[in-house]
Amino acid sequence: xxxxxxRYFPIFILPTLIAFAFAFILPFAMGVYxxxxxxxxxxxxxxxxxxxYVKIFADRDFIxxxxxxxxxxxxxxxxxxxxxxxxxxxxxxxxRGTNLFRTVFFMPNLIGGIILGYIWQQMINAVLLQxxxxxxxxxxxxxxxxxxxxxxxxxGYMMIIYIAGLQNVPTDLLEAAQIDGATxxxxxxxxxxxxxxxxxxICLFLTVSNSFKLFDQNLALTAGAPSKRTAMxxxxxxxxxxxxxxxxGVGQAKAVLFFIAVAxxxxxQLAMTRRKEVEA
Amino acid sequence: MKRKTAWNGIIFVILCILVxxxxxxxxxxxxxxxxxxxxxxxxxFALPTQDTxxxxxxxxxxxxxxxxxxxxxxxxFITVFSVLAILLFTSMTAYYLTxxxxxxTNGLYYMYVFSMIVPFQMVMFTMSKLAxxxxxxxxxxxxxxxxxxxxxxxxxxxxxxxKSIPLEIEEAAMIxxxxxxxxxxxxxxxxLKPTAITVAILNAMWIWNDYLLPYLVIGLSTPxxxxxxxxxxxxxxxxxxxxxxxxxxxxxxxxPIIVFYLACQKYIIxxxxxxxxxx
Numbered sequence: 001x002x003x004x005x006x007r008y009f010p011i012f013i014l015p016t017l018i019a020f021a022f023a024f025i026l027p028f029a030m031g032v033y034x035x036x037x038x039x040x041x042x043x044x045x046x047x048x049x050x051x052x053y054v055k056i057f058a059d060r061d062f063i064x065x066x067x068x069x070x071x072x073x074x075x076x077x078x079x080x081x082x083x084x085x086x087x088x089x090x091x092x093x094x095x096r097g098t099n100l101f102r103t104v105f106f107m108p109n110l111i112g113g114i115i116l117g118y119i120w121q122q123m124i125n126a127v128l129l130q131x132x133x134x135x136x137x138x139x140x141x142x143x144x145x146x147x148x149x150x151x152x153x154x155x156g157y158m159m160i161i162y163i164a165g166l167q168n169v170p171t172d173l174l175e176a177a178q179i180d181g182a183t184x185x186x187x188x189x190x191x192x193x194x195x196x197x198x199x200x201x202i203c204l205f206l207t208v209s210n211s212f213k214l215f216d217q218n219l220a221l222t223a224g225a226p227s228k229r230t231a232m233x234x235x236x237x238x239x240x241x242x243x244x245x246x247x248x249g250v251g252q253a254k255a256v257l258f259f260i261a262v263a264x265x266x267x268x269q270l271a272m273t274r275r276k277e278v279e280a
Numbered sequence: 281m282k283r284k285t286a287w288n289g290i291i292f293v294i295l296c297i298l299v300x301x302x303x304x305x306x307x308x309x310x311x312x313x314x315x316x317x318x319x320x321x322x323x324x325f326a327l328p329t330q331d332t333x334x335x336x337x338x339x340x341x342x343x344x345x346x347x348x349x350x351x352x353x354x355x356x357f358i359t360v361f362s363v364l365a366i367l368l369f370t371s372m373t374a375y376y377l378t379x380x381x382x383x384x385t386n387g388l389y390y391m392y393v394f395s396m397i398v399p400f401q402m403v404m405f406t407m408s409k410l411a412x413x414x415x416x417x418x419x420x421x422x423x424x425x426x427x428x429x430x431x432x433x434x435x436x437x438x439x440x441x442x443k444s445i446p447l448e449i450e451e452a453a454m455i456x457x458x459x460x461x462x463x464x465x466x467x468x469x470x471x472l473k474p475t476a477i478t479v480a481i482l483n484a485m486w487i488w489n490d491y492l493l494p495y496l497v498i499g500l501s502t503p504x505x506x507x508x509x510x511x512x513x514x515x516x517x518x519x520x521x522x523x524x525x526x527x528x529x530x531x532x533x534x535x536p537i538i539v540f541y542l543a544c545q546k547y548i549i550x551x552x553x554x555x556x557x558x559x
Contacts, residue, residue: 002379005376005379008460016431016435018424019431020392023426023427024403026410027403027407028398030406030410097292110489110537110548111534114508115507115534118526119308215492216489219512241404255405266397267397
């Protein structure tokens, strides 16, 4: 069977591969090469070695964006996962209206980042108006704005995954724990949490990569204002490419570092949390 | 048992409050979209009154300034055709990669998987320049780019599922005289349906909401603006000046998503869970 199928290579493989070459393979390879070049358009590149990478570390905007991204990510990962898990526990108690609650909590996840960002920009500005200030007056407002926005968007998503995990916890295990005299808290920490570890892995992985790569929401909510102090890494890379003449190479070098960081986070976290999973 | 019902009552009340909090931003925008634009900035939390109510003026204004219906049409065009292209071509690729085992197919498989962890920023500049050179800066070109950029996740998910399909079914089809194309379309594809729904939903959500790719490839000065690009265009250029049009546009952008969500909620939630588990 393999032999006959092999002759159909052009039909089965080529359409996707051609699109993949234009959208990914060529841009990726050129991107790696151009990060070592000085260029304005991609056809007049001049090789300059690691010059671009050296410039990054003298770039205060980048360093600032890096720490801002870390702060936003850490806080939002914690809050999103804790709230989502609590909501999932509440929605697996067979309370009236569970379906309606689930529907509403999940809905913001479907709204795109740009639209979501502007909805919250309006909302937060209206609140701050009561104190005669605006979202872009102070970087702290932008920081908390992003945290609220990300919670609003991602809690429902993570909650759904936790619910699926909790529903898979075998009831006989919970009953056994109850007969052995376990309190509600013990049943939670000793039985439920170890058994939903796979869901926790997935949610941590998703929140880490989503918050680290956040762009649309950041652009719409504050666009980095005031003076780039609320710009996250993705937005800083974008600004370097399109906001500063002659810095395209530096932007591409930043993008390469960003890619390495994203890949490293994804791989280490998967490796780390896989080990903690328990077989039911 | 009594303690448990009391707890459930308290939890129910808290959940109701949370629902209100979750809906607040959307209701806030909806309410303000019916107010005259000058009143929005003065008293954003006041309900519209006879003086401040402006009917559909904001909506007419917002639609005219951005060409919202054209943006809706292009968003729909790009999303529908990209999703169809992804479903058709990546499932074929995944089938071939799973059933033919050699160095080339293994290498291709790992390339597709690898592309999943590469952030868009890594390729955005070179990709948009290449798209200009090869004249992909139009809606059909966008479909090609989405097929290429969405291929990683889709191939990965289809491969995972095809591995679990017993080979005997296909062998039976071959013996009955099907060539590989007939085997794929008549036998394998119908079995792929659950995964296809997941792939379709994940990609539809991503493409419909995507901002940066259409913005960089197609840009602001063409008639092919999608909804996120049109929203950014209105607010970026008119910004604080016409709050009314902005509120109306935000409402108009959210409505299709909510309608779609309520219509196929079951599939969306299942698809998102399945996608998260496999991704």
